[in-house]
Amino acid sequence: MRPPPPRLSAQRRPPQPSGGNLLAPPKLKSPTPLRPPPSAAATLRGPAPRGNAATPAGSLTTSTLAPTQRSSRKVILEPGHSPLDWAALVSNPKNNLRGAGLPPNLIRVTPSLLKSHHGRKGVDAWTSYNGKVYNITPYLPFHPGGKGELMRGAGKESDKLFLEIHPWVNWEGILGECLVGIMVSEHEAVGANELDAMD
Numbered sequence: 001m002r003p004p005p006p007r008l009s010a011q012r013r014p015p016q017p018s019g020g021n022l023l024a025p026p027k028l029k030s031p032t033p034l035r036p037p038p039s040a041a042a043t044l045r046g047p048a049p050r051g052n053a054a055t056p057a058g059s060l061t062t063s064t065l066a067p068t069q070r071s072s073r074k075v076i077l078e079p080g081h082s083p084l085d086w087a088a089l090v091s092n093p094k095n096n097l098r099g100a101g102l103p104p105n106l107i108r109v110t111p112s113l114l115k116s117h118h119g120r121k122g123v124d125a126w127t128s129y130n131g132k133v134y135n136i137t138p139y140l141p142f143h144p145g146g147k148g149e150l151m152r153g154a155g156k157e158s159d160k161l162f163l164e165i166h167p168w169v170n171w172e173g174i175l176g177e178c179l180v181g182i183m184v185s186e187h188e189a190v191g192a193n194e195l196d197a198m199d
């Protein structure tokens with residue numbers, strides 16, 4: 001038979017689970033004060049992954065991956081190329097981030113036109129995502145994964161690569177100002193290459 005637990009005044013003692021004589025850990029109010037507010041850069045990304053009670057949304061302190069699988073492939077960006085610097089660049093309408101020599105309207109881009117924008121020999125690098133074509137050249141020095149990684153999508157469709165690596169990144173939020181046009185099949189680009197002119 002167990003000895004009776006030490007007597008404590010009923011007022012001072014929190015309710016105990018039956019059979020337990022350990023004091024409950026102090027209760028934290030809410031996790032919010034422990035977390036810093038989201039950075040301006042974070043607002044350019046998509047919504048934070050949703051968590052559950054064990055892994056609250058936004059908590060990145062735990063991972064189910066082995067340490068070797070977790071190593072980040074982010075690069076150190078040159079000074080002046082932070083996400084905030086990019087945000088400042090895109091917010092200035094004087095910066096033409098679509099590239100020189102394009103009409104103000106969106107253009108029709110055939111697979112061969114996309115392929116010709118490979119990013120070499122002074123030619124801008126274009127890539128497509130969800131059927132839209134973007135000039136990625138101005139974003140190259142700002143890409144947190146490095147220029148080389150981003151260039152893997154140059155001259156071709158990037159949907160698969162992008163979604164494999166960071167499906168949470170808000171593509172349109174970051175590259176919206178670099179939108180060049182939309183993908184069409186090879187024979188659809190007839191006449192003037194301006195979308196308005198067709199309708």
Ligand code: HEM
Binds near residue numbers: 072174
């Ligand atoms: C060919 C396409 C792309 C490839 C192969 C690629 C590759 C990568 C890699 C390897 C990283 C580092 C991930 C890590 O280990 O933390 C990264 C990070 C990142 N990339 Fe890309 N990327 C591509 C396209 C893009 C595009 C088009 C954007 C913008 C619209 C973008 C925005 C970002 C951002 C914001 C991060 C940081 C992610 C974070 O902090 O969680 N990437 N990328």
